[in-house]
Amino acid sequence: MCERKTDYAFEMACSNIRYGAGVTREIGMDLQNMGARNVCLMTDRTLSQLPPVGVVLDSLTKHGVKYKIYEDVRVEPTDKSFKAAIDFAKQGHFDVYVAVGGGSVIDTCKAANLYASHPEAEFLDFVNAPIGKGKPITATLKPLIAVPTTAGTGSETTGVAIFDFENLKAKTGIANRALKPTLGMVDPLHTLHMPSRVAANSGFDVLCHALESFTALPYNLRSPCPSNPINRPAYQGSNPISDVWARHALKIVAKYLKRAVRDAGDVEARSSMHLASVFAGIGFGNAGVHLCHGMSYPIAGNVKTHRAKGYNVEHPIVPHGLSVVLTSPAVFAFTANMCPERHLEAAQILGTDVSSIKKDDAGRVLADTLRSFLYDLEVEDGLSSVGYTKEDIPSLVKGTIPQERVTKLSPRAHTEEDLTALFAASMKLY
Amino acid sequence: MCERKTDYAFEMACSNIRYGAGVTREIGMDLQNMGARNVCLMTDRTLSQLPPVGVVLDSLTKHGVKYKIYEDVRVEPTDKSFKAAIDFAKQGHFDVYVAVGGGSVIDTCKAANLYASHPEAEFLDFVNAPIGKGKPITATLKPLIAVPTTAGTGSETTGVAIFDFENLKAKTGIANRALKPTLGMVDPLHTLHMPSRVAANSGFDVLCHALESFTALPYNLRSPCPSNPINRPAYQGSNPISDVWARHALKIVAKYLKRAVRDAGDVEARSSMHLASVFAGIGFGNAGVHLCHGMSYPIAGNVKTHRAKGYNVEHPIVPHGLSVVLTSPAVFAFTANMCPERHLEAAQILGTDVSSIKKDDAGRVLADTLRSFLYDLEVEDGLSSVGYTKEDIPSLVKGTIPQERVTKLSPRAHTEEDLTALFAASMKLY
Incomplete structure (x- = not known):
């Protein structure tokens, strides 16, 4: 059909987004409107004690919506923690x-929604190739309302779910438009509870979503x-629509992150x-x-052994946003010659x-x-x-090889x- | 639930968009993937002789997709022409x-899709109040792929369908998210066939979508x-997401429309x-x-009696984009004091x-x-x-009153x- 070797089109899709201070108080009505009879509410043990979950529970109770709560989500989830949530959902x-x-x-x-809708599937069936089988999703998933409480992930807009595959010591994920939430309910009051380091690290995720999608291979050069x-x-390369989102998100990061x-x-x-x-999520969710x-x-x-400041978890973690941003000076110094105008524009937006x-x-x-x-x-x-030495570089490189999807x-x-050179250049920043 | 009198949230929704030169050649595969067995292809008599329809028909034939074609769509449709298409669909x-x-x-x-999915409904049931009954849409509509061949309407992104209600001599429409196309297939090669005046008038529609959604009452002041x-x-007032689309669309109009x-x-x-x-459509489709x-x-x-240059139709028309833009200098002179910064920003983007x-x-x-x-x-x-005199102003005002939705x-x-003053000020522009 397609006579050209490289792609010539891109597709933009995103979840519906509702934004407003206090908007989560409505969620019980939304669920009532949807005819929900048996809701699965997922959260983690820290959040379950905080206002974002409290407001949702109040709204469910007020509107007579039946639910079960699962609060064992692991911060930086693993295949094991995914499977526990899937069992609960099934x-x-x-x-x-x-x-x-x-x-x-x-x-x-x-x-959890995906595998409960495909009860016969093996866990690796939908995990991205080459680690998993990357099979197509055939069932219709149940509606999912995502209420983000950090300002970073953009997961409320995307069809991506990331986890640590513990045996491989590497993150991988599932990427399919079918995973996109039905509605992202973005209530800015929820971000007021974030500890300072969580705000910083999740902000770095936004920064890198914007910078990477803005500088990604253009859609019409991808093959x-x-x-x-x-x-x-799911990830199609930079394109005129994702560019709008990336630029705009970068401007907000420059103005407000500090x-x-x-x-x-x-x-x-x-x-x-x-x-x-949200903006950066829509951008990278389409561009990559x-x-x-x-x-x-x-x-x-x-x-x-790295213990992240501000994170109330019992295991060592390098928070996602931090793990992403630490290589950013080296990465963009490396990629700049392919699209120097965009790298300069990004530097300018960030104040240079x-x-x-x-x-x-x-x-x-x-980079500077x-x-x-x-x-x-x-x-x-x-x-x-965060605990790495030169000796770790070979295993860091080895763990990057299967991430070809990105x-x-x-x-x-x-x-x-x-x-190897990029990891080496990222050992010290200043 | 909502304790405040004015709204405090907005919701952003848009169709999936696929963009690329030649992308329409794929449509037969998409329909095959969807399991389509009996496709309704709608177009008008001019387009049915032109490449955009030819490419679609070739692709349907190549992929063995069965279809029936309806080419009696009226340019600037009426309740009567809507009903004919609905009968065909039923x-x-x-x-x-x-x-x-x-x-x-x-x-x-x-x-046509809406009423064929609601065969028991009266035509006025879903038409916007106060002209129609504005009833909720309860059935699930069939998938609709929109392939726009003009650069103006943004209809491929929105849940709006507009027609002339002939008895009232006024346009009205149906506005509901359920009408949003499943996919907008935006193939820039399709716009190369547009006569110059069609390109101008549809571009004015983009211009006004951008200017009006950018200056619309903010979502959190709407009550x-x-x-x-x-x-x-469907129309919720200007908001930080629609602003991004509106500004960007305006910049492109300023750079490329001439x-x-x-x-x-x-x-x-x-x-x-x-x-x-597309950008302006997503913006105004949410902001209004x-x-x-x-x-x-x-x-x-x-x-x-106005005959529009460049339009191959047998009836007098004032093309939509022209009817919209003729009042724009008077309108924005009138609204500027409510948000002068935005009016100045728009003037600046347009080159002043x-x-x-x-x-x-x-x-x-x-305005200048x-x-x-x-x-x-x-x-x-x-x-x-375009044929109006001072004597017509009372009926123009009368026809505007029921357009309260916008x-x-x-x-x-x-x-x-x-x-009255706005129509009077729009009689001559130069």
Whole structure:
């Protein structure tokens, strides 16, 4: 059908989004309107004690909606924690899912809904190839309302669910439009509870979603062209619609992230970052991310003892946003020559005067801009400060290789040697 | 539930969009993937002889998809022409609809799908109140793929279908999210066939979608607050998401509309305007339009003898985009004081240096900018040049009154005297 070797089209899809301070108080009515009789409410143990879950429970009770609550979602979920949630979902025979939390909760809920709708499937069936089988999803999933409580993931807008595959010490995931939530209910009041470091790390996720989707291989240079539109991948490369979202999210990050981190009571800054995470989510959900995300999965998966400030969890973690942003100076220095104008535009949006900068210097300038931005936000000084040494680089590279689903969207082709150099350059930032 | 009198939330929804030169050649595969056995293809008599329909028919044939074609769509449809298409749809028992055309075709196809899915309904049941009954849509509609061939309507992204109610000599419509196409297939090659005046008039529709949604009453000042989210209207006022779409669409109009009108072979300009119509459609489809659109319906509905250049139709018409743009200088001069910054920003995007302009002059400056823009594009000199005189103003005002669904989104409240003055000020533009 498609006579060209590279793709010539892109498709934009996103969840419906409802945004407003206090909007979650309506959720019981929405569920009533949907005729929900048996709702699965997923969250984690920290959030279950906090207002975002309290408001939802009050609304369900007030509108007589029956539900069961699952609060064992693991922050930075694993195949094991996904499977526990899936078992809960299978036993519950739920008709609607509600996820109240950050990306970990929303992703876990997507997976639970998926496998409960496909009770015969093996766990690896829908996991992205080459780790899993990447089979098509044939059943119709139950409606899922996502209520994000961090300003980072964008999971409320996307068809992606990410987890740590513990045996491989690497993150992977499931990516399929069928996973997109029915509705993202974005209530900026929910972000006021975030500890400062959670606000920072989730903000870095927004930053990288925007930067990576803005610099991703353009849709019409991506190959091969899908032979049938049904094979169109979730991540299609940068395109004129995702560009609009990426640029806009980047502008909000530049304007508000520092304020949102420094003052949890800065409602304007926290609300703006919440909306920026939606914008960036719609952008990267269609365009894709590339090297920062691809390399972040082994950084998170190989964690040894790092305890993340501000996270109330019992296991060592490198929070997702942190694992993504630590390689960003090295990555964009590496990719800049493929689209220097975009790298310079990003540096400019982030506050650097680029009027007299040559194209050849675009990579260095964006890298310096990012380093200065991260320094101001008191980010750990590179991979060495989250427990990695030179000796770990081979396993970090090995863990990046299977992330081809995202790394192939890098505008610049790369070898294992390139990845080695990128990890090495990310050991220290300042 | 909602304790505040004004609304405090907005919801963003849009159709999936697939964009690419030649993308329509895939449609047969999409229909095969959907399991379509009996497709209704709607178009008009001009288009049925042109490449956009030819490409679709070739693809259906190649993939063995059975279809029936309906080519009697009326340009600027009426209740009567809607009903004819509905009868065709009811008799056909179709399982998928494909609309290839401008807003007239896509809107007619939406209505045909709606009433064929609700065979017991009276025509007025779903028409917007107060003209119709505005009843909720309870059935699930069949999938509809919209293939826009003009760069204006944005109908491929919205849940709106507009028609002339001939008895009332005014346009009205049906507005419900259920009408949103399943997929908008945006193939920029399709816009190359548009005659110059069609490109101009449909571009004016984009211009006004962007300007009106950008200046519409903000979502959090709109009242009343819906008592249940199910009553959330399609048009919710300007909001941070629709603003992104509106600003971006306006920038493309400023850069490309004149080129697209002057040279049908300017692929970059025509492609860009095609995408701008999508952007503006998503923006106004969520935020709404206001006075230019509300006042355009009687301007189109009361047409006497005006023959539109470039339109191959047998009846007098004032094309939609023209009927919308003729009042725009007067309208934005009237609304500017409610949000002068936005009116100045729009003037600036359209090319005027506003650096030393006072807020009080925002209305005059945007109106002058629009007049100059329209003059350059050789637009008819006001309502007088499409057949109206002062004597017609009372019936134009009378026809605007029932358009409250849109006019209530005007940032400035208005009386019948105000409408009279706006029509009077629009008799001549230059």
